[in-house]
Amino acid sequence: MTVYTRILGTGGYLPDRVVTNADLERTVDTSDAWIVERTGIRTRHVVAADETCCDLAEQAARRALSAAQLDPGDIDLIVVATTTPDQTFPSTACLLQQRLGIRGCPAFDVQAVCTGFVYALSIVDKFIRTGSARCALVVGAETISRILNWEDRGTSVLFGDGAGAVVVGAASAPGVVSTHLHADGAFKELLQVPAGIGNGGAGSPYMEMKGNEVFRMAVTILGRIVDEALEANGMARSELDWLVPHQANIRIIQATARKLNLPMERVVVTVGQHGNTSAASVPLAFDQAVRDGRIQRGQTVLMEAFGGGFTWGSILLRY
Template sequence: MSPTANSPRYSRILGTGSHLPADRVTNQALVDRLAVEGIETSDDWIVERTGIRARYFAAPDQTASDLAFPAAQAALAAAGISAEELDLIIVATSTPDMVFPSTACLLQQKLGVHGCAAFDLQAVCSGFVYALSVADSMIKAGAANKALIVGAEVFSRILDFKDRTTCVLFGDGAGAVVLGASAEPGILATELHADARHVDILCTPGAVSGGQVIGTPLLRMDGQAVFKLAVGVLEKVARSVLEKAGKTEADVDWLIPHQANIRIMQGTAKKLKLDLNKLIVTVDEHGNTSAASVPLALDAAVRSGRVQRGDTVMLEGVGGGFTWGAALLNY
């Protein structure tokens, strides 16, 4: 129901969508690829430590906006609106098509529309939750009525395939939601954080200068440090968002955390005293798709019939920066 001039103004998710590239890469296929480079690992080693069994890699000529486009189309179709009705497009990505213009502007071009605000948001794996919070605030303030929020990544481009501790973790994909103004609460509460004291534990410290890449354009991660920080901050921000919304853990029907590592995800659920059956898991098939992981998992849960209208859903992200955040919503 749309808000009237005198009614409170909220935002609700109107539709979801997602897209994965065609190349599904199993653990064994990746193990065989690494063996050529003299790097030893195994399917058992990857599954035991991460829960990942496969991931998808974009084709060499596919960009983040190429993956975002069909995800956006699916979300628009689910919402029952046309791209022309959008007045805001936000793309959360750490792997943009180019230095500029933004991937959001390139997506706007692919959608065949013009005029609405479009920009990228960079918070790495927390990017989608950050973008959702920004769009929610803009809709509540009356600066937008219908927003398209996309998480899209081609992380395969920045992986070091000589580092088995990182290259087995990540994949490519895109997820999207359409957010619309409503007289009924949808996004109940959000909260965002960053702590740059930990900037070095997960980063891709490269840049372009004078037509050359300077620094290291490949992903680096201190896995143990990330694990320790992630579980703690995800529990804390979830409890804070619940308190803001006047809810408790018992009110949560589904937890959809950033799909990075099954142990982090299960650890967060246990700290929140949630039944693991309430945990949405796609990391086994998608790997870590950074800003795309939460909307990919949300769309999978919606389309499988698990998440239904009226359910209370907790979304959480954590990533390089060090950034983290959560959003509680009435789907």
């Protein structure tokens, strides 16, 4: 019998602190009108000084477990997508495993920046399809605010913190229909944090982005990967119920929808309230649309993302 991966429950969590565009006007040369016109972002959530990436991941994970009506002990695999782990090691997945009281199952992090959750769910899908796991927890969690230069208006206005999670299990019917992952390190300098461990901390410890170049690449690639997923499954664009895109910029989302002739009413958009939460972006948007009743069981959903590396990918699923 063919085994598929089915989403059993979703969860999301945002820190309490909300930073508005008006707040940013007081610290950087920008304005609410400028930010909204170019990005669609009005607010973003930012962690408190004592709040960690694992704290966010735990809250989202527990909500996903509750939605799935499962206990932590039912989980036999944990994968956390994050660019901002609490420690170099142990992995945030291992820290989360301890928080949830789970012992013995595999737990590891995935680093693909904004495409991280798509990568993580794709990896977990392979575990479940091969019988290596039966019930898994997949989390995207970020404290991106900690790698931002808050005096750089090109990045500080764009990003926020948060976590999203799904619990998935083995099923006899899709579920995850197909996944498509890509990367090209030739574009690494367009979006990066230069300082690291291996290079002795050389360069800035903050995010650097060449915004115009990233925008052009994202619009081109995101339209292409949506078509790739549909063509691989012999589907027409009209058969897609929902697009859940990475929430980077409303103009990128709108451009992708136009390329697909997809009305914005069928696109889940949270960027205005969340900003770009990197690996947490897609699962947060998915969780919100599930919980408010837009995404219904049996509907066809396409998740897609694009991030530093560059990395990009998509997941076609029946919820």
